Amino acid sequence: MSTASYTREASLGVILIDNPPVNAIGAALVRDLGTALDAFEQDSGAAALVxxxxxxxxxxxGDIAAFEDPAFSAQPFNRLLMRLAGSERPVVAALFGTVLGGGLELAGLPRSCRGTADAFRDARSDARADSWIAGHTAFTPPGGPQAGGANDIHR
Incomplete structure (x- = not known):
């Protein structure tokens, strides 16, 4: 089962992350996000990505268990974040719930459409981007922050 998938709804490309219970970032999710991003990049009919x-x-x-693996590397997630940040089309993250650590990095780097929760809700009647908490955990994985993207988020 894939932990991330790509679909198109009207002119919006949508990447859906589905990695229960808390959609934690791990190697499989990063791989599946990369595949979904490939599909968006090839979809010329999508004007923006959600x-x-x-x-x-x-x-x-992030998946804390992955940090204990000697083969753990943040590089694949870093590359994914850079691809999103470099997108020529707008990218927005529909935040809800508890957005922490790598989730904040994922949400913070697509800067072409920050602050568009209202527009997203207008475009999608089922949108839940209305209530969320963002922050960093007190836990620091070995070797420092997972991907460093949070260093680029305005405080």
Missing amino acids: IECAGSTFVAG
């Missing part, structure tokens, strides 16, 4: 999550929260950080 990243949203199934379940009760947007991405609530």
Whole structure:
């Protein structure tokens, strides 16, 4: 089962993250997000991209168990974040629930459409981008922050 998928709704490309219970970022999710982003990049009919999550929260950080793996590397997630940040089309994250750590990095780097929750809600009647909490956890994985994207978020 894929943890992220791409679809198009009218002129919006939509990447849906579905990695229960809290949509934590791990190797499989990063791989599947890359595949979904490939599909968006090839879809010339999509004017913009919305990243949203199934379940009760947007991405609530990284998969802590993955940090203990000696083969762990943040580089694949870093590359994904840079691809999103470099998109020529607008990218927005539909935040809800508890947005922590890597979820905040994922939400913060697509800067071409910050602050568009109202527009997103107008475009999608079922949108839940209205109530969310953002922050960093007190936990620091070995080697420092997972991807460093939060260093680029305005405080």
